Amino acid sequence: xxxxxxxxxxxxVQEKEAVTLDCTYDTSDQSYGLFWxxxxxxxxxxxxxxxxxxxxxxxxxxxxxxxxxKARKSANLVISASQLGDSAMYFCAMREDYYGNNRLAFGKxxxxxxxx
Amino acid sequence: ETGVTQSPTHxxxxxxxxxxxxxxxxxxxxxxxxxxxxxxxxPQFIFQYYREEENGRGNFPPRFSGLQFPNYSSELNVNAxxxxxxxxxxxxxxxxxxxxxxxxxxxxxxxxxx
Numbered sequence: 001x002x003x004x005x006x007x008x009x010x011x012x013v014q015e016k017e018a019v020t021l022d023c024t025y026d027t028s029d030q031s032y033g034l035f036w037x038x039x040x041x042x043x044x045x046x047x048x049x050x051x052x053x054x055x056x057x058x059x060x061x062x063x064x065x066x067x068x069x070k071a072r073k074s075a076n077l078v079i080s081a082s083q084l085g086d087s088a089m090y091f092c093a094m095r096e097d098y099y100g101n102n103r104l105a106f107g108k109x110x111x112x113x114x115x116x
Numbered sequence: 117e118t119g120v121t122q123s124p125t126h127x128x129x130x131x132x133x134x135x136x137x138x139x140x141x142x143x144x145x146x147x148x149x150x151x152x153x154x155x156x157x158x159p160q161f162i163f164q165y166y167r168e169e170e171n172g173r174g175n176f177p178p179r180f181s182g183l184q185f186p187n188y189s190s191e192l193n194v195n196a197x198x199x200x201x202x203x204x205x206x207x208x209x210x211x212x213x214x215x216x217x218x219x220x221x222x223x224x225x226x227x228x229x230x
Contacts, residue, residue: 033216037221044118050216102212103149104208106160108158
């Protein structure tokens with residue numbers, strides 16, 4: 001069963017506007033972590049932001065923020081003030097085990113193209 | 117720059133051959149994970165090495181094997197290559213000292229099997 005769902009089609013965003021990327025997840029664990037990564041065309045996965053399942057506050061890292069709704073099992077990424085360099089694939093990932101088996105389950109990604 | 121390096125960057129092999137991919141982890145990181153990313157898909161977990169021992173494996177056949185060395189660098193070996201093994205192979209390093217344990221990825225190796 002797919003654990004991470006990212007279903008939005010490719011998105012075009014005007015430079016300087018905000019964009020929200022949807023991510024829903026499926027787990028029966030109480031303790032888990034959620035990550036967002038950016039993958040430009042070069043291929044490298046770049047870590048953006050982390051949210052722990054017990055974190056009460058939504059995570060923020062510069063222009064990135066995570067809208068975490070635990071009851072709905074969603075962890076949407078918000079990119080504010082989009083820049084041309086934000087054009088990339090964005091992946092949501094979940095880690096279910098701490099300290100034992102740190103494997104990440106990824107979604108299929110969201111394509112974002114920022115236009116001037 | 118994450119400090120994680122991978123070699124080679126690109127590789128072309130034919131079906132049935134064997135391949136070895138290499139990864140150097142970020143300084144101080146003792147855990148390396150390998151992922152396979154097929155075109156248009158998210159990465160899939162292959163396995164993880166922690167202090168030179170395999171520490172978890174995904175749904176990949178035994179012809180996918182690995183090693184981790186005392187300096188925490190790692191190799192991914194794939195025997196009897198198949199066309200479906202064509203993918204981007206990513207390694208990631210991490211340090212399991214905190215709840216967060218973020219994985220930092222290298223640039224990947226693009227493997228094409230003909």
